[in-house]
Amino acid sequence: MTYDFRKIEEKWQQFWAENQTFKADNDSQKEKFYVLDMFPYPSGAGLHVGHPLGYIASDIYARYKRHKGFNVLHPMGYDSFGLPAEQYAIQTGQHPAITTETNINRYREQLDKIGFSFDWSREVRTSDPNYYKWTQWIFIQLFNSWYNKDADRAEDISRLIAIFEKEGNQSVNAVCDEDVALFSAADWQAFTAKQQQEVLLQYRLTYLAETEVNWCPALGTVLANDEIVNGVSERGGHPVIRKKMTQWSMRISAYAQRLLDDLAMVDWPQPLKDSQTNWIGRSEGAEVTFRVLPLAPPQGGGTTSDLNRDSSSPKFHTADSDIYGVLLERAKDMRKNPTKAEAKLWEALRNRNLDSKFRIQHPISRYIVDFVCLEKELIVEVDGEIHQYQLNEDAERQLLLEQKKGYTVIRFTNDEVLNDIDEVVYKIETALNSPSLGGGRGEVNSQAQEISVFTTRPDTIFGVSFMTLAPEHELVSKITTSGQKEEVEAYIAATAKRSERDRMADVKTITGAFTGAYAEHPFSKEPIPIWIGDYVLAGYGTGAVMSVPCGDQRDYDFAKHFNIPIPNIFEGVDISELAFADKEKTVIANSDFLNGLPYKEAVKRVISELEQLGQGKGKINYRLRDAVFSRQRYWGEPFPVYYVDGMPQMISAEHLPIILPEVEKYLPTETGEPPLGNATIWAWDVGKSAVVSNQLIDDVTVFPLELNTMPGWAGSSYYFNRYMDPHNEKEIFSKEAMDYWQDVDLYIGGSEHATGHLLYSRFWQKFLFDKGVVPKPEFAKKLINQGMITGTSAFVYRVDFEASWSLNKKIKEPSLTKPMYVSYDCFKEIDDLYKFILSSEISAQDKNIFANGNGFTKGLASVIEDTVFYNLLDGGKKDTLKIFMRLFEYVQNDIRTQNVGAIVHGLKFSPIHVKVQYVNASDELDIEELKRDSEFGEEYKDAIFIGEKGEVLPFGEDLGGAFKVSREVEKMSKSKYNVVSPDAICEExxxxxxxxxxxxxxxxxxxxxxxxxxxxxxxxxxxxxxxxxxxxxxxxxxxxxxxxEGGEGGVAxxxxxxxxxxxxxxxxxxxxxxxxxxxxxxxxxxxxxxxxxxxxxxxxxxxxxxxxxxxxxxxxxxxxxxxxxxxxxxxxxxxFPKFEGKYLVESSKEYPISFNGKVRFKVELPADLSKEEIEAAVMAHDKTQEQLQGRTPKKVIVVPGKIVNIVG
RNA sequence: GCUCGAGUGGUGGAAUUGGUAGACACGUUGGACUUAAAAUCCAAUGGACAUUAGUCCGUGCGGGUUCAAGUCCCGCCUCGAGUACCA
Structure with missing residues (x-):
């Protein structure tokens, strides 16, 4: 009887199916064990041998556990919503449900052939309404929940409403939107229903918000961060841009800390945990508030920041007191000698009936200004030619006067004043009446702006020499001075145009712009210039940084580039070349109360000082963003949501599922709405509780339904729980089933899901845990990442040639009548010869005759016996040269006989992928099979194959050599012709x-x-x-x-x-x-x-x-x-058979005897000898004495049962 | 750049707490069976020298600890994966 595996395997696969051998029982006395594989997406390409690797491992484990007496749950199903089926639908018009069904059937067939012990009675598919009913149900639960930070868990929204009704939102400690306004209980009651809904949306765990999203125009959808690779879409490689859209989001950020902490609870691979940790990106530091110095700050009422001013002195004493005398003398001087333009303007200002009084050549702070109206804080400067080379000083002076002193400065040239005095006076009048002007001293002109920054290095606060805002930061437009407006706007426009990809491509180019505004240092009260720069990300922290160039390389580079000072606040550190970022070695200097402190203490101290000032506090920041949950796609779960007056309403659970409607086209609508916008029956009738025709929408009882669908990760974030009770129609799963199965004991899958599926699933599990739906906060105790199986590609070498041919004749590029391929061995020798030419000690000129850099050998025809180069070759290379010459002549003849006037100069050999299925274990290509290939057979049909030893088969010389391919490990992929299907393996x-x-x-x-x-x-x-x-x-x-026992009846x-x-x-x-x-x-x-x-x-x-x-x-x-x-x-x-150690007990042991650590021979000794006995026996051995040659060993080491080592 | 992982024959890989490096398999070579091929079986197979015993070198590189290092420590190199202006 031979091993007829085909018959045997078919027989048992059928047996298992018929007997439901692997059906798991929800009601068992046995201990449970849950073995799970990651949900496959049923792609059209089917499985290749890499896919089942994890399934085989989990199947072995599941079967082993059954032998060990466990009740094993080992289910399988399909993550059957997804992009490829939809792309295919768009291209072919075929309904995605049909392609999905076909693909699933093929998957099932392939899986069955491998003999997995899946409990198929529990199969689920995310695209099945009976399944996505519960996906919709979970969405509703999220909508009806908020995150209570005090309790550190999700709670029902009704609890929050109760609090609002009683006391407003002042005391509510929730994870919510950033910009929630404070309100009292009375306010709440006074809100309209719509306003109340708007407020609640800011708290719900899933919420609608205008978010900047990764929009992929080619796919017509929004992509999650993990669906973008190198700035293009993971599927298809299309460009992605930033765009604002109203989207459903999931408040996963509420769970950031718990997602981090609970990693300790699970036995998952460390690299996977690390990558989740990095993704969540917790950083500890402080939030610091910087006041923006007003453009026109209040100067009266004692609120001024100008500490030098003597409040008792007259109002026109605006100069700094220490140099007042000097300035006044100078001013008097200047008044006597005005320029022509100054005199003309002074006359005009006095003669015109202006409401405001002007002074000429008046000292302010440390300067003398040409004209000033003190009430209105307007300075008028007339620039002579002399000013051309001192523009910088003027600018600095103007900044000081504007920023610190709150004046507005307008400038005119001499020419303007002399040629058009009316226009100048008109401008001054306009400026005086402008509302942005101080409008009188003591009046608060605008509310003070503040910039909050997040920093992990609050200890370096005295090293701040500028601040940088993201170009998208909302304050930018409010604080930019008129002088900088143009530059700032140009910069913002340029940044917006740059795609994310460009920004990533050149991180080295430093760009930015000065806003003209200054912030005030919380401690030193010094002005700090505020810049914008795209190295600051709008989405992280507060979108603004306090830039400490001495301690952060990016700030350092920015400062260097824009010539911003780089104050050093580290003790004994040289920062002339690089920033210093080592926290451990930090000792703070030049920092007031922080001097001499190390990093940790300085941080503590500065945070407490900031708290006293009310300008900062310790803060933990997470990189993890809320997850966008809307997709502009057809083939996904519809939301159980309709809109009343623009506000989303949940359809109650008893009416679920809301079934995906039929559409004619799977593309976005002409108005740019998602594909569901094409559906004609897609409105919600609250009276009938049914989906009805869009035409019935009246916004009274019939309302429009949500047009977005859910993303791929919706259905896969809880499927492992649904497997426990997959056919339950009343609940997502019964409590009994959940109590029995609890969680996954072993989960096997790829590491590519580290920051997608595995993070979202943990998030939903925690949410469901908070709601008491599942008993465990983590869904999988142990997880294993299976590695990838790569392919071994095979290559043949196509003969290409370099030729010159007449351009006059209309001849296409010459080609060989029959394509030629050489085997790997043959190629290798010729290639070695080629490399030998390049490395030989011959002149560059000679090299160029024989070979060029593009891999073409040429001019070898001139290598005849006894030439210098020929004599360099060894025997093997001479043979190779002969083979090459024959090839070369053949190609030359072939082209010549085509009579196209082309001359062949050289040959090259290009590797071409061939299908691995035609290559045997010895890397030999089955040429006949290759020629019969349905896809490529034609290309090779007439081809000439030149084998191992250069024998040229079609020339009638079959020397019996094989045709070998070269091999290379590459990713298994259709395009590399290295895909091996499990079906073919099972068959053979x-x-x-x-x-x-x-x-x-x-x-x-x-x-x-x-x-x-x-x-x-x-x-x-x-x-x-x-x-x-x-x-x-x-x-x-x-x-x-x-x-x-025994051996009765003569049998042993x-x-x-x-x-x-x-x-x-x-x-x-x-x-x-x-x-x-x-x-x-x-x-x-x-x-x-x-x-x-x-x-x-x-x-x-x-x-x-x-x-x-x-x-x-x-x-x-x-x-x-x-x-x-x-x-x-x-x-x-x-x-499972029971192991009994007694059968392994050995009576003797073969000891390796080593001398100075090197094993020389072996000695068989009884196993129960003591150390001393072993030593004695070994020392007495002939071979030991032979090795020692009379020497006395220094030391003998005996490890019983292991080894003997003699030293000396 | 940062984080993590990995480097062992021609190939995939073994070597459990430091204790006989290269298990097992592929491939290669030789042999048996056969008209022949396939299949099967047997033998050899890290490298070098010696081909009789044997000797030396060998786990990416350079050091160190130890009676003994693929394994532990220090410093590098290379490859792979993830991540990327994260303040």
Whole structure:
């Protein structure tokens, strides 16, 4: 009997299906074990051998746990909403539901062939209304919840309303929008219903908000951050831009801290935890408020910040007192000698009937201004030519007067005054009447602006030399001075135009603009210039930073670029080249009360000082943003939402599911609405509680429904819970089912879901936990990332040539009549020759004759015997040269006979992918099969293949050499022709061989290349295993039924050796499975079968447990052997063999004897010898004496059971 | 740049707390069986020298600890994954 795997596998797959062998019971006395695989998206391409890797591992574990007596839940289903089906629908008009169904059927067929022990009775599909009913239900729960920070959990929105009614929102400590206004209970009562809804939306865990989103015009949808790779969409690689849209968002940020903390609860791979930690991005620091110095600050009423002014002195004493005398003398001087223009303007100002009084050459602060109206705080300057070279000083002076002193400065040139005095006076009048002007001293002109920044280094606050706002920051337009307006606006426009991708592409270009405004340092009260720059991100923190160039490299670079001072506030640190960012080594200097403090203490101190000032507090910031939940897509879950007066309303749960409507087109509507805008029956009738025609919308009883759909992660964020009770129509799952199954014990899947699916799922789980729906705050205890299986691509080398041909004739580029390909060996030798030319010690000129940099060999025809270059070649290279010459001549002849007037100069060999299925284990290409290929056969049909030794097959010289390909490990992909389908493997070697081989390849977590050749190893093992049970005449099944003890009736008991083999195997396999080291247990099986075969073991006492051991890995053959052993029920629940150490006890040990750590020989010694006895026995040994050659060892180290080392 | 992971024969990979490096398999070479091929079986297979015993070198590189290091420590190099102006 041969091992007929096709028949066996089909038989048992059918058996399992018919008997529902793997159906998990919700009502069992057994202990539960939940093994889960990540939800597949059923793509049209089907599975390749990389996909089932994780499924095989989890299946082995699930089957093992069944043998160990657990009630195992091992379900499978489909994440069947998604982009590809919709893209396909847009292209072909085919309904996504149909393509999805087809793809699922193909997936199922492929999965079934591999023999997985899934409980298919629990299959779910996210696109099934019976499933997404509960996705909608969870959405409603989120909408009806808010996050109470005091309780640190989600609570029902009704509780919040109750608080509002009683006391307003002052005492509410919730995670909510940034800009929530304070209101009292009375205010709340006075709000209209709509206003109340608006307020509540600011608190709900899912809310509508205008958000800046990643809009992908080509896909017509919004993408999540993790759906964008390198600035383009993950699927399709289309450009992505920033756009503001009203979107549903999920307040995942409320859970940031818990998502971080609870990572400690789960046994997940550290890299995955790290990447979630980074994604959440917690940083501790402080929020600091900087006052913006007003453009025209109040100067009276004692609120002035000008500390130098003597309040008792007259109002026109505006100069700084220390230099008042000097300035006044100078001013008097200047009044006597006015310029022409000054005199003319002074006359005009006095003669015209202006309401305001002007002074000429008046000292203010440390300057003398030309004209000033003190009431209106307007300074008029007339610039002579002399000012041209002192523009900078003027600007500085103007800034001081404007920012610190609150004056408005207007300037005229001499020419303006002399030529058009009327126009000048008109401008002055206009300026006097402008409302932005002080309008009289003591009056507050506008409310003070503040900038809040988040910093992780509040200790460096005295190193602030400027502030930087994101260009999108809302304050920018409010604080920019008229002088800087143009520059700032130009900069903002330029930044907005730059796509995210451009911004990322050149992070090195430093750009920014000065707003003209100044902020006040909270401690030193010094003015700090406010800049904008796109290195500050609008979306992080407050969108503004206090820039400390000495302590932050980005600030440093910015300061250097714009010539902003870089004050050093670190003790003993050189900052002339680089910023200093090492917290540990920080000692603060030049910082008032912080001097001499290290980082940690300085932070504490500064925060407490800021708190006293009311200008800051300690704060924890998270990088994690709220997740946008709307997609402008058809093929997704519809929201259970309709709109009344623009406010979203939930449809009550009893009317769910709201079924995805039919549409004619899957594209956005002409008005740019999502595809659901094409639906004609898509309105909600509150009276009938039904979806009705859009034409009935009257906004009284019939309202429009939401047009967005939910994103891909909606349905996959709770499916693991639904599997526990997948057909429940009344609840998302019953309490009993949940109480029994609790959570996932083992989850296997790819690491690519680290910051998407796995974070969102944890978020929903925590929410459902808060609501008491699930019993555990984390859904998966243990998680394993399986590695990727990469492909091994195969290449042939196409012969290309370089030629020159007449351009006069209208001839297309010449090509060979028949394409030519050379085998890898042949290519390699020619390539070596080519490289030899390039590296030879011949002149550059000579090199250029023989070869050029583009890989073309040329001019080799001139290499004839006894030339200098020829003599450089060794024998092998001379042979290669001959082969090359023949090729070259052939190509030359071929082109010449085409009579196109082209001359061939050189040859090149280009690697071309060929389908790996035509390549055997020895890397030989099956040319005949390749020529028959349905897709590419034509291309190769007439091609010439030149083999290993340069034999030219079509020239009639078959030297019997093979045609080899070169191989390279690449990602498995259709375009690289290296995809291997599991179907083909199952067909040729069987599912059991595939399962074993996938495990045998290497550690589960590691990525490793697939090479079909190796599968003969595991296939051969299965054949050997089969033969072990079929050692009878002509391969008949033969198992010796003797009981373990006794050996009655003349049949021998199992050999001691066989028992040792068996129990060693039990021990190893058990340990391996528990450690998820599946590759090593396959080796163990091989060793066991090799040994048992050598022992000619036929004993049932050995072979029966062996079948159970193998069963998780190779279930089909195990079932067949099990039934041949006389069992009528499946092997699936047979108990796992029990390991007994007594069979492994050895009576002797072969000790390696090493000298100075090097093993020289081995000595067989009884296992129970003491250290001393071992030493004595070893020292007495002939070989020991031979090694020592009379020397006395310094030391003898004996490790019983391990090794003996003799030193000396 | 930062974070994490990994470097062992021609290849995939073993080596459990420091204790015989290269298990197991692929590939390669030779042999048996066969008219032949496939399949199967047997033998050899890290490198170098010696081909009889044997000797030396070998786990990315350079140091160190130890009787003993692939494994531990220090410093580098290379590759891979994630992330990216995160204040």
């Amino acid at each position: 070697y069987g599912a059991d061989s595939l399962r074993l081989y996938e495990m045998f390849l290497g550690p589960l977590e590691q990525s490793k290349p697939w090479n079909t050749a190796g599968i003969t190893g595991t296939h051969g093992f299965l054949k050997k295993l089969w033969r072990l049970y079929h050692s009878g005449r002509e391969g008949q099944f033969k198992v010796d039924n003797s009981p373990l 008991e199992p050999l001691k050796e066989s028992l040792k083999t068996l129990h060693r195997t039990i021990k190893k396999v058990e340990e391996d499975i528990e450690n998820f080291s599946f590759n090593t247990s396959v080796s163990t099986f091989m060793i066991a079968v090799n040994e048992l075969s050598a022992q000619k073991c036929t004993s049932r006492a050995i072979l029966e447990p062996l079948a159970v051991l193998v069963s998780p890995y190779a279930p089909h053959i195990a079932e067949e052997l099990w039934s041949k052993l006389g069992h009528t029920t499946s092997i699936a629940n047979a108990p």
